[in-house]
Amino acid sequence: MSVEEHESISHQDPEAGRLPVAVITVSDTRTPETDRGGDLLERLAVEAGHRIARRSIVPDDPEAIDGLLQACLAEPEIRAILLTGGTGIAPRDGTIEVVARRLRVEMPGYGELVRSLGVEQVGPSAILGRAIGGVVERPLREGGPMLVFTMPGSVQAVESVMTGVLVPILPHAAWEVRRGLEDLENGSS
Numbered sequence: 050m051s052v053e054e055h056e057s058i059s060h061q062d063p064e065a066g067r068l069p070v071a072v073i074t075v076s077d078t079r080t081p082e083t084d085r086g087g088d089l090l091e092r093l094a095v096e097a098g099h100r101i102a103r104r105s106i107v108p109d110d111p112e113a114i115d116g117l118l119q120a121c122l123a124e125p126e127i128r129a130i131l132l133t134g135g136t137g138i139a140p141r142d143g144t145i146e147v148v149a150r151r152l153r154v155e156m157p158g159y160g161e162l163v164r165s166l167g168v169e170q171v172g173p174s175a176i177l178g179r180a181i182g183g184v185v186e187r188p189l190r191e192g193g194p195m196l197v198f199t200m201p202g203s204v205q206a207v208e209s210v211m212t213g214v215l216v217p218i219l220p221h222a223a224w225e226v227r228r229g230l231e232d233l234e235n236g237s238s
């Protein structure tokens with residue numbers, strides 16, 4: 050099946066183009082007044098047609114990040130989590146490790162594309178930023194599989210990741226992770 054056919058079929062899920070998403074900023078220093086990256090992430094998601102179901106700032110602490118991910122997973126309406134921050138190589142940057150432990154399916158191409166866009170903007174130092182994306186399993190009756198994507202915390206990185214990667218692929222990815230689940234959970238083939 051071609052990319053065009055996949056994208057056309059993905060419109061069969063009426064929610065895929067207007068997903069309820071959680072926007073999470075991972076930072077020890079950001080506040081609601083200074084969270085420019087989170088503000089931009091929220092604005093770009095809303096402009097793309099998505100609805101913000103949760104907006105949070107969490108310290109760069111593995112237990113705090115994991116606790117917030119668990120809270121999002123417990124909200125059946127949320128279909129995607131977008132995290133910004135905590136993706137570097139500093140000792141407290143732990144977002145990647147926390148998210149990676151929860152993924153059933155990792156999308157390596159996502160991180161590769163994020164770094165590629167970063168190199169175009171800031172040069173070789175972009176390799177110091179990490180990104181991971183994938184699918185966290187959740188039964189359909191509890192909301193179904195959830196997409197999770199991380200990105201660096203800079204405003205420039207948020208803009209390039211959202212416009213260059215996530216806005217174009219999020220509806221298709223949301224449809225893909227649910228395709229055929231009703232049949233599987235009902236025991237059909």
